[in-house]
Amino acid sequence: MVSNDEQAGEAIGADISGSRMLDAYDRIKLAILRGAFAPGARLSQVKIAESLGLSRTPVREALRLIEKEGLVSSRRGRQVVISTTSxxxxxxxxxxxxxxxxxxxxxxxxxxxxxxxxxxxxxxxxxxxxxxxxxxxxxxxxxxxxxxxxxxxxxxxxxxxxxxxxxxxxxxxxxxxxxxxxxxxxxxxxxxxxxxxxxxxxxxxxxxxxxxxxxxxxxxxxxxxxxxxxxxxxxxxxxxxxxxxxxxxxxxxxxxxxxxxxxx
Incomplete structure (x- = not known):
């Protein structure tokens, strides 16, 4: 049986993880919208995580949300491509x-x-x-x-x-x-x-x-x-x-x- 302390710890851990993902989402999306990355540019999830000072997991989840909005697309080798303007x-x-x-x-x-x-x-x-x-x-x-x-x-x-x-x-x-x-x-x-x-x-x-x-x-x-x-x-x-x-x-x-x- 899971104790109350263990449940609280899991909840806090989830909140921190979610906060990091949302932070990554906001920062990456803002950079894309402001033209920091050229349309069609290829980005590495590893390098994005390093530049943000985060692990790959919140960056990967943030990029999935951004991909659903059509601003990026995923490629093999953990590469992300900035959607082109058309x-x-x-x-x-x-x-x-x-x-x-x-x-x-x-x-x-x-x-x-x-x-x-x-x-x-x-x-x-x-x-x-x-x-x-x-x-x-x-x-x-x-x-x-x-x-x-x-x-x-x-x-x-x-x-x-x-x-x-x-x-x-x-x-x-x-x-x-x-x-x-x-x-x-x-x-x-x-x-x-x-x-x-x-x-x-x-x-x-x-x-x-x-x-x-x-x-x-x-x-x-x-x-x-x-x-x-x-x-x-x-x-x-x-x-x-x-x-x-x-x-x-x-x-x-x-x-x-x-x-x-x-x-x-």
């Missing part, structure tokens, strides 16, 4: 973001309160403060939070899945935001989204997000592989924008964005 992957990723986030904000925006709006304004201010390629990490941290605020009232499952899509999009945002002039367009679009959230207009926020996501995806494709046809993004955007195009809607958006800018 226009097909970008097309699927941004189509999913358009479908999920634009449908979610239609209802979640109505529940935003004053504290939420203050947080969004603070995020936008930080995004504009760090609007340059050399400050990408600071910009993107505020950028991720900005977009999550508008949907977090939809529930934990929506938030979790949207956050993962947002994370995976980081590798592509780095491509898009590699040029300093892209930040000016980004600022204008985020100001418009903020103004629509402040008006609690979920339909307009949905419209603006669809345009924002689609434009980023199409811009990257035009830069890297202009012959690629982003059919998934185009189809998702058509659905999200149905019945909301036209000069009247555009004029309304521009006026709201201009009013939003008065506070900065």
């Amino acid at each position: 226009m097909a992957d970008l097309d699927e990723l941004y189509a999913l973001r358009i479908k999920l986030d634009t449908s979610t904000v239609r209802t979640s925006v109505a529940d935003l309160d004053g504290a939420d709006m203050d947080e969004m304004r603070d995020c936008l201010a930080r995004m504009e403060q760090f609007a340059s390629p050399e400050n990408f990490a600071e910009f993107d941290a505020a950028h991720r939070t900005f977009h999550m605020i508008a949907i977090r009232g939809a529930g934990p499952r929506h938030v979790e899945y949207s956050a993962k899509l947002n994370e995976h999009a980081e590798r592509y945002r780095r491509i898009y935001l590699g040029q300093s002039n892209s930040y000016e367009q980004s600022s204008a679009e985020h100001r418009a989204i903020l103004a629509a959230c402040d008006a609690r207009d979920g339909g307009l926020v949905s419209y603006l997000l669809a345009e924002h996501y689609a434009r980023i995806a199409l811009t990257i494709i035009a830069q890297i592989e202009p012959q690629f046809e982003p059919r998934l993004v185009r189809a998702a955007a058509r659905v999200a924008l149905d019945g909301k195009e036209g000069p009247t809607r555009k004029s309304e958006t521009e006026k709201m964005a201009a009013r939003s800018g008065e506070g900065f």
Whole structure:
């Protein structure tokens, strides 16, 4: 019969092991998303464990989780290959973001309160403060939070899945935001989204997000592989924008964005 002390020891050991695995997961995933490893690069589990100061077991388990998310693939000889970026992957990723986030904000925006709006304004201010390629990490941290605020009232499952899509999009945002002039367009679009959230207009926020996501995806494709046809993004955007195009809607958006800018 196992004693209480033995049970406690086993539980503590399991907690420590799980903590090490999660630490390895967070650190490896962050390095991949931030471009520390080139797409297609081969990594050794042994070397990763050595660099993290961990045993191979938590690293192996962490890599299994990361592999399920599609960021790496395993090869023989305990090698790990960083998944390559591709226009097909970008097309699927941004189509999913358009479908999920634009449908979610239609209802979640109505529940935003004053504290939420203050947080969004603070995020936008930080995004504009760090609007340059050399400050990408600071910009993107505020950028991720900005977009999550508008949907977090939809529930934990929506938030979790949207956050993962947002994370995976980081590798592509780095491509898009590699040029300093892209930040000016980004600022204008985020100001418009903020103004629509402040008006609690979920339909307009949905419209603006669809345009924002689609434009980023199409811009990257035009830069890297202009012959690629982003059919998934185009189809998702058509659905999200149905019945909301036209000069009247555009004029309304521009006026709201201009009013939003008065506070900065």
